[in-house]
Amino acid sequence: MLLKKVHQEVDVLGKKVAVITGASRGIGLEMAKELAAREYKVIMACRDKEKAACLAGEMINNQRTLDVEVLTVNMASLQSIKAFCVKFTGMHNRLDVLLNNAGVFCDRLQRTEDGFEMTMGVNYLGPFFMTRLLLPALQNAPAARVINVVSKAAFHAKLKLNDQLFTADTHGFKAYAASKLAQILFTIDLAEELKGTGVTVNAAYPGRVATDIWKGSSLLMKVVAPVMMRNSISAAEGAKTGIFLAASPELEGVSGKLYYFEDILEYNQACLDEQLRKKLMMRSFDAVNLPQPASLTQP
Numbered sequence: 001m002l003l004k005k006v007h008q009e010v011d012v013l014g015k016k017v018a019v020i021t022g023a024s025r026g027i028g029l030e031m032a033k034e035l036a037a038r039e040y041k042v043i044m045a046c047r048d049k050e051k052a053a054c055l056a057g058e059m060i061n062n063q064r065t066l067d068v069e070v071l072t073v074n075m076a077s078l079q080s081i082k083a084f085c086v087k088f089t090g091m092h093n094r095l096d097v098l099l100n101n102a103g104v105f106c107d108r109l110q111r112t113e114d115g116f117e118m119t120m121g122v123n124y125l126g127p128f129f130m131t132r133l134l135l136p137a138l139q140n141a142p143a144a145r146v147i148n149v150v151s152k153a154a155f156h157a158k159l160k161l162n163d164q165l166f167t168a169d170t171h172g173f174k175a176y177a178a179s180k181l182a183q184i185l186f187t188i189d190l191a192e193e194l195k196g197t198g199v200t201v202n203a204a205y206p207g208r209v210a211t212d213i214w215k216g217s218s219l220l221m222k223v224v225a226p227v228m229m230r231n232s233i234s235a236a237e238g239a240k241t242g243i244f245l246a247a248s249p250e251l252e253g254v255s256g257k258l259y260y261f262e263d264i265l266e267y268n269q270a271c272l273d274e275q276l277r278k279k280l281m282m283r284s285f286d287a288v289n290l291p292q293p294a295s296l297t298q299p
Protein backbone atom coordinates (compact mmCIF):
# COMPACT_ATOMS: atom_id res chain seq x y z
CA MET A 1 0.00 0.00 0.00
CA LEU A 2 2.81 2.37 1.04
CA LEU A 3 4.82 1.32 -2.05
CA LYS A 4 1.83 2.10 -4.28
CA LYS A 5 1.48 5.57 -2.71
CA VAL A 6 5.18 6.36 -3.13
CA HIS A 7 5.11 5.32 -6.80
CA GLN A 8 1.98 7.34 -7.51
CA GLU A 9 3.54 10.40 -5.91
CA VAL A 10 6.63 9.99 -8.10
CA ASP A 11 4.41 9.86 -11.20
CA VAL A 12 2.54 12.96 -10.02
CA LEU A 13 5.88 14.75 -9.57
CA GLY A 14 6.23 14.63 -13.31
CA LYS A 15 8.71 11.98 -14.53
CA LYS A 16 7.39 10.39 -17.69
CA VAL A 17 6.86 6.66 -17.29
CA ALA A 18 7.96 4.35 -20.13
CA VAL A 19 7.36 0.60 -20.38
CA ILE A 20 9.72 -1.21 -22.77
CA THR A 21 9.11 -4.88 -23.51
CA GLY A 22 12.13 -7.02 -24.40
CA ALA A 23 14.53 -4.58 -22.74
CA SER A 24 16.96 -7.34 -21.75
CA ARG A 25 19.08 -7.08 -24.92
CA GLY A 26 19.32 -5.75 -28.47
CA ILE A 27 17.27 -2.74 -29.49
CA GLY A 28 15.08 -2.80 -26.36
CA LEU A 29 18.04 -2.54 -24.00
CA GLU A 30 19.46 0.42 -25.95
CA MET A 31 16.08 2.18 -25.89
CA ALA A 32 15.87 1.59 -22.12
CA LYS A 33 19.33 3.12 -21.57
CA GLU A 34 18.57 6.14 -23.73
CA LEU A 35 15.13 6.89 -22.26
CA ALA A 36 16.50 6.51 -18.72
CA ALA A 37 19.31 8.96 -19.63
CA ARG A 38 16.60 11.36 -20.83
CA GLU A 39 15.06 11.20 -17.35
CA TYR A 40 12.15 8.91 -18.05
CA LYS A 41 11.20 6.43 -15.40
CA VAL A 42 11.88 3.21 -17.33
CA ILE A 43 10.12 -0.06 -16.63
CA MET A 44 12.01 -2.94 -18.22
CA ALA A 45 9.29 -5.48 -19.03
CA CYS A 46 11.29 -8.69 -19.35
CA ARG A 47 10.79 -12.41 -18.90
CA ASP A 48 14.11 -13.05 -17.15
CA LYS A 49 13.93 -11.03 -13.95
CA GLU A 50 17.49 -11.75 -12.77
CA LYS A 51 19.08 -10.82 -16.09
CA ALA A 52 17.04 -7.61 -16.35
CA ALA A 53 17.71 -6.67 -12.70
CA CYS A 54 21.43 -7.11 -13.35
CA LEU A 55 21.25 -4.82 -16.40
CA ALA A 56 19.18 -2.24 -14.50
CA GLY A 57 21.73 -2.39 -11.67
CA GLU A 58 24.59 -1.76 -14.12
CA MET A 59 22.78 1.24 -15.58
CA ILE A 60 22.17 2.73 -12.13
CA ASN A 61 25.75 2.00 -11.05
CA ASN A 62 26.99 3.97 -14.03
CA GLN A 63 24.66 6.87 -13.29
CA ARG A 64 23.02 7.01 -9.87
CA THR A 65 20.24 9.38 -10.89
CA LEU A 66 18.68 6.95 -13.40
CA ASP A 67 15.23 5.65 -12.57
CA VAL A 68 14.94 2.06 -13.84
CA GLU A 69 12.69 -0.71 -12.60
CA VAL A 70 12.14 -4.32 -13.68
CA LEU A 71 8.72 -5.96 -13.97
CA THR A 72 8.49 -9.53 -15.18
CA VAL A 73 6.37 -10.51 -18.17
CA ASN A 74 6.35 -13.42 -20.56
CA MET A 75 4.88 -12.16 -23.84
CA ALA A 76 4.10 -15.77 -24.77
CA SER A 77 1.50 -16.01 -22.00
CA LEU A 78 -1.76 -14.03 -21.77
CA GLN A 79 -1.92 -14.82 -18.07
CA SER A 80 1.55 -13.37 -17.50
CA ILE A 81 0.67 -10.24 -19.51
CA LYS A 82 -2.49 -9.76 -17.46
CA ALA A 83 -0.54 -10.16 -14.21
CA PHE A 84 2.04 -7.60 -15.45
CA CYS A 85 -0.69 -5.06 -16.26
CA VAL A 86 -2.40 -5.54 -12.87
CA LYS A 87 0.94 -5.02 -11.13
CA PHE A 88 1.87 -2.02 -13.25
CA THR A 89 -1.45 -0.22 -12.77
CA GLY A 90 -1.26 -0.94 -9.04
CA MET A 91 2.08 0.88 -8.89
CA HIS A 92 1.69 3.69 -11.44
CA ASN A 93 -1.24 5.95 -12.07
CA ARG A 94 -0.28 6.70 -15.66
CA LEU A 95 1.78 5.45 -18.59
CA ASP A 96 3.39 7.95 -21.00
CA VAL A 97 5.24 5.63 -23.38
CA LEU A 98 4.58 1.99 -24.25
CA LEU A 99 7.28 0.50 -26.48
CA ASN A 100 6.08 -2.83 -27.81
CA ASN A 101 9.52 -4.11 -28.72
CA ALA A 102 9.88 -7.75 -27.56
CA GLY A 103 10.04 -9.99 -30.57
CA VAL A 104 11.15 -13.35 -31.91
CA PHE A 105 12.13 -14.96 -35.17
CA CYS A 106 11.49 -18.71 -34.88
CA ASP A 107 13.26 -21.10 -37.21
CA ARG A 108 11.14 -24.01 -35.97
CA LEU A 109 7.51 -24.38 -34.96
CA GLN A 110 6.87 -23.35 -31.35
CA ARG A 111 3.71 -22.52 -29.43
CA THR A 112 2.87 -19.96 -26.75
CA GLU A 113 1.32 -21.00 -23.46
CA ASP A 114 -2.09 -20.31 -25.04
CA GLY A 115 -1.41 -22.44 -28.12
CA PHE A 116 -0.70 -19.63 -30.61
CA GLU A 117 2.17 -19.97 -33.08
CA MET A 118 5.07 -18.38 -31.18
CA THR A 119 5.97 -15.61 -33.67
CA MET A 120 2.36 -14.46 -33.98
CA GLY A 121 1.86 -14.79 -30.23
CA VAL A 122 4.93 -12.87 -29.03
CA ASN A 123 5.23 -10.29 -31.83
CA TYR A 124 1.56 -9.47 -32.29
CA LEU A 125 -1.11 -10.99 -30.01
CA GLY A 126 0.86 -10.41 -26.80
CA PRO A 127 1.46 -6.69 -27.49
CA PHE A 128 -2.14 -6.35 -28.76
CA PHE A 129 -3.44 -7.73 -25.45
CA MET A 130 -1.00 -5.73 -23.31
CA THR A 131 -1.79 -2.45 -25.08
CA ARG A 132 -5.55 -2.96 -24.66
CA LEU A 133 -5.11 -3.68 -20.94
CA LEU A 134 -2.88 -0.63 -20.46
CA LEU A 135 -5.19 1.79 -22.32
CA PRO A 136 -6.68 3.29 -19.12
CA ALA A 137 -3.16 4.05 -17.83
CA LEU A 138 -2.18 5.51 -21.21
CA GLN A 139 -5.29 7.67 -21.21
CA ASN A 140 -4.35 8.97 -17.75
CA ALA A 141 -1.19 10.54 -19.21
CA PRO A 142 -1.48 13.99 -20.81
CA ALA A 143 -0.16 12.81 -24.21
CA ALA A 144 0.78 9.15 -24.23
CA ARG A 145 2.58 7.38 -27.06
CA VAL A 146 2.36 3.74 -28.12
CA ILE A 147 5.19 2.57 -30.37
CA ASN A 148 5.16 -0.79 -32.10
CA VAL A 149 8.57 -1.99 -33.30
CA VAL A 150 7.90 -3.50 -36.71
CA SER A 151 9.77 -4.62 -39.79
CA LYS A 152 9.65 -3.96 -43.52
CA ALA A 153 9.21 -7.75 -43.78
CA ALA A 154 5.54 -6.82 -43.31
CA PHE A 155 5.49 -5.55 -46.92
CA HIS A 156 6.07 -9.13 -48.14
CA ALA A 157 3.52 -10.74 -45.82
CA LYS A 158 0.35 -12.67 -46.41
CA LEU A 159 -2.22 -12.86 -43.62
CA LYS A 160 -4.54 -15.80 -44.13
CA LEU A 161 -7.80 -15.09 -42.30
CA ASN A 162 -8.70 -18.74 -41.92
CA ASP A 163 -9.27 -20.80 -38.75
CA GLN A 164 -5.49 -21.14 -38.30
CA LEU A 165 -4.80 -17.39 -38.44
CA PHE A 166 -2.96 -17.46 -35.09
CA THR A 167 -2.30 -21.17 -34.75
CA ALA A 168 -1.01 -22.28 -38.16
CA ASP A 169 1.87 -24.78 -38.23
CA THR A 170 4.15 -22.12 -39.59
CA HIS A 171 7.37 -20.37 -38.55
CA GLY A 172 10.41 -18.68 -40.13
CA PHE A 173 10.13 -15.71 -42.46
CA LYS A 174 6.45 -16.34 -43.35
CA ALA A 175 5.32 -16.17 -39.74
CA TYR A 176 7.66 -13.27 -38.94
CA ALA A 177 6.40 -11.17 -41.87
CA ALA A 178 2.75 -11.97 -41.06
CA SER A 179 3.24 -10.98 -37.40
CA LYS A 180 4.81 -7.67 -38.45
CA LEU A 181 1.98 -6.91 -40.91
CA ALA A 182 -0.49 -7.64 -38.09
CA GLN A 183 1.40 -5.16 -35.86
CA ILE A 184 1.16 -2.46 -38.55
CA LEU A 185 -2.56 -3.06 -39.08
CA PHE A 186 -3.00 -2.82 -35.29
CA THR A 187 -1.02 0.46 -35.27
CA ILE A 188 -3.28 2.01 -37.90
CA ASP A 189 -6.46 0.71 -36.28
CA LEU A 190 -5.65 1.84 -32.75
CA ALA A 191 -4.50 5.26 -34.00
CA GLU A 192 -7.90 5.65 -35.66
CA GLU A 193 -9.79 4.46 -32.58
CA LEU A 194 -7.85 6.80 -30.25
CA LYS A 195 -8.06 9.92 -32.44
CA GLY A 196 -8.73 12.94 -30.22
CA THR A 197 -7.95 11.13 -26.95
CA GLY A 198 -4.36 12.39 -26.63
CA VAL A 199 -2.90 8.90 -27.11
CA THR A 200 -0.93 8.44 -30.34
CA VAL A 201 0.13 5.14 -31.92
CA ASN A 202 2.99 4.77 -34.39
CA ALA A 203 5.21 2.06 -35.82
CA ALA A 204 9.02 2.11 -35.76
CA TYR A 205 11.13 0.27 -38.32
CA PRO A 206 14.59 0.10 -36.72
CA GLY A 207 16.48 -0.92 -39.85
CA ARG A 208 18.41 -4.15 -40.23
CA VAL A 209 20.11 -4.47 -36.86
CA ALA A 210 22.87 -6.81 -35.69
CA THR A 211 21.17 -8.58 -32.76
CA ASP A 212 20.62 -12.11 -31.56
CA ILE A 213 17.13 -12.25 -33.07
CA TRP A 214 18.55 -13.91 -36.18
CA LYS A 215 20.44 -16.60 -34.26
CA GLY A 216 18.78 -19.93 -34.88
CA SER A 217 19.57 -23.57 -34.72
CA SER A 218 18.56 -24.41 -38.31
CA LEU A 219 21.18 -24.77 -41.03
CA LEU A 220 19.51 -21.96 -42.99
CA MET A 221 19.83 -19.46 -40.12
CA LYS A 222 23.40 -20.54 -39.40
CA VAL A 223 24.21 -19.54 -42.98
CA VAL A 224 21.92 -16.50 -43.25
CA ALA A 225 22.54 -14.88 -39.82
CA PRO A 226 26.25 -14.02 -40.31
CA VAL A 227 25.47 -12.51 -43.73
CA MET A 228 22.66 -10.39 -42.27
CA MET A 229 24.86 -9.28 -39.38
CA ARG A 230 27.55 -8.06 -41.79
CA ASN A 231 25.19 -5.60 -43.45
CA SER A 232 23.50 -4.40 -40.30
CA ILE A 233 23.58 -1.37 -38.03
CA SER A 234 24.28 -1.57 -34.29
CA ALA A 235 21.55 -2.01 -31.68
CA ALA A 236 22.20 1.56 -30.46
CA GLU A 237 21.57 2.85 -34.01
CA GLY A 238 18.52 0.60 -34.30
CA ALA A 239 17.11 2.14 -31.11
CA LYS A 240 17.05 5.63 -32.62
CA THR A 241 13.72 5.36 -34.44
CA GLY A 242 11.88 4.16 -31.32
CA ILE A 243 13.50 6.90 -29.23
CA PHE A 244 12.52 9.54 -31.79
CA LEU A 245 8.90 8.32 -31.72
CA ALA A 246 8.87 8.14 -27.93
CA ALA A 247 10.48 11.45 -27.10
CA SER A 248 10.54 13.92 -29.98
CA PRO A 249 8.39 17.00 -29.22
CA GLU A 250 7.81 17.54 -32.93
CA LEU A 251 5.73 14.36 -33.12
CA GLU A 252 3.04 15.59 -30.76
CA GLY A 253 -0.34 14.54 -32.17
CA VAL A 254 1.20 12.49 -35.02
CA SER A 255 -0.45 9.08 -35.15
CA GLY A 256 -0.89 6.02 -37.34
CA LYS A 257 2.43 6.43 -39.16
CA LEU A 258 5.44 4.21 -39.87
CA TYR A 259 8.88 5.74 -39.28
CA TYR A 260 12.45 4.78 -40.17
CA PHE A 261 14.77 7.07 -38.21
CA GLU A 262 13.06 10.47 -38.65
CA ASP A 263 11.40 9.73 -41.99
CA ILE A 264 7.89 8.50 -42.69
CA LEU A 265 7.77 5.31 -44.76
CA GLU A 266 4.82 4.85 -47.09
CA TYR A 267 2.60 1.87 -46.33
CA ASN A 268 2.06 -0.70 -49.05
CA GLN A 269 -1.37 -1.92 -50.18
CA ALA A 270 -1.67 -4.73 -47.61
CA CYS A 271 -1.12 -2.29 -44.72
CA LEU A 272 -3.89 -0.06 -46.09
CA ASP A 273 -6.41 -2.89 -46.66
CA GLU A 274 -9.26 -1.77 -44.39
CA GLN A 275 -11.26 -4.98 -44.66
CA LEU A 276 -8.23 -7.07 -43.74
CA ARG A 277 -7.55 -4.74 -40.80
CA LYS A 278 -11.09 -4.85 -39.41
CA LYS A 279 -11.30 -8.64 -39.75
CA LEU A 280 -7.91 -9.05 -38.09
CA MET A 281 -8.99 -6.81 -35.20
CA MET A 282 -12.20 -8.80 -34.65
CA ARG A 283 -10.26 -12.06 -34.65
CA SER A 284 -7.67 -10.60 -32.27
CA PHE A 285 -10.23 -9.50 -29.67
CA ASP A 286 -11.77 -12.98 -29.82
CA ALA A 287 -8.38 -14.70 -29.55
CA VAL A 288 -7.43 -12.87 -26.36
CA ASN A 289 -10.97 -13.02 -25.02
CA LEU A 290 -11.64 -9.26 -24.85
CA PRO A 291 -14.90 -7.58 -25.91
CA GLN A 292 -14.80 -5.85 -29.30
CA PRO A 293 -15.10 -2.03 -29.15
CA ALA A 294 -18.16 -0.33 -30.68
CA SER A 295 -16.08 0.87 -33.66
CA LEU A 296 -15.81 -2.77 -34.79
CA THR A 297 -19.31 -4.00 -34.01
CA GLN A 298 -21.21 -1.06 -35.53
CA PRO A 299 -21.65 -1.08 -39.31
Ligand SMILES: NC(=O)c1ccc[n+]([C@@H]2O[C@H](COP(=O)([O-])OP(=O)(O)OC[C@H]3O[C@@H](n4cnc5c(N)ncnc54)[C@H](OP(=O)(O)O)[C@@H]3O)[C@@H](O)[C@H]2O)c1
Binding pocket: 021, 022, 023, 024, 025, 026, 027, 028, 045, 046, 047, 048, 073, 074, 075, 076, 100, 101, 102, 103, 104, 122, 123, 149, 150, 151, 152, 205, 206, 207, 208, 209, 210, 211, 212, 213, 214
Ligand atom coordinates in the same frame (compact mmCIF):
# COMPACT_ATOMS: atom_id res chain seq x y z
N1 LIG B 1 17.17 -6.90 -35.53
C1 LIG B 1 16.58 -6.49 -36.63
O1 LIG B 1 17.18 -6.45 -37.72
C2 LIG B 1 15.14 -6.03 -36.59
C3 LIG B 1 14.59 -5.50 -37.77
C4 LIG B 1 13.26 -5.08 -37.76
C5 LIG B 1 12.52 -5.20 -36.60
N2 LIG B 1 13.10 -5.74 -35.47
C6 LIG B 1 12.26 -5.87 -34.28
O2 LIG B 1 12.88 -5.24 -33.19
C7 LIG B 1 12.42 -5.83 -31.96
C8 LIG B 1 13.61 -6.13 -31.07
O3 LIG B 1 14.42 -7.09 -31.73
P1 LIG B 1 15.99 -7.24 -31.50
O4 LIG B 1 16.58 -7.28 -32.85
O5 LIG B 1 16.48 -6.27 -30.50
O6 LIG B 1 16.02 -8.74 -30.95
P2 LIG B 1 16.75 -9.45 -29.71
O7 LIG B 1 18.09 -8.87 -29.47
O8 LIG B 1 16.63 -10.91 -29.99
O9 LIG B 1 15.84 -9.04 -28.48
C9 LIG B 1 14.53 -9.54 -28.37
C10 LIG B 1 14.00 -9.16 -27.01
O10 LIG B 1 12.66 -9.72 -26.91
C11 LIG B 1 12.59 -10.47 -25.72
N3 LIG B 1 11.63 -11.56 -25.78
C12 LIG B 1 11.57 -12.59 -26.67
N4 LIG B 1 10.57 -13.42 -26.36
C13 LIG B 1 9.98 -12.91 -25.24
C14 LIG B 1 8.90 -13.32 -24.44
N5 LIG B 1 8.22 -14.45 -24.68
N6 LIG B 1 8.56 -12.56 -23.37
C15 LIG B 1 9.25 -11.43 -23.08
N7 LIG B 1 10.29 -10.99 -23.81
C16 LIG B 1 10.65 -11.73 -24.87
C17 LIG B 1 14.01 -11.00 -25.48
O11 LIG B 1 14.13 -11.40 -24.14
P3 LIG B 1 15.24 -12.49 -23.62
O12 LIG B 1 16.51 -11.70 -23.42
O13 LIG B 1 14.65 -12.99 -22.36
O14 LIG B 1 15.36 -13.53 -24.69
C18 LIG B 1 14.81 -9.77 -25.86
O15 LIG B 1 14.86 -8.85 -24.80
C19 LIG B 1 11.64 -7.08 -32.38
O16 LIG B 1 10.26 -6.80 -32.33
C20 LIG B 1 12.07 -7.31 -33.81
O17 LIG B 1 11.10 -7.98 -34.58
C21 LIG B 1 14.38 -6.16 -35.44
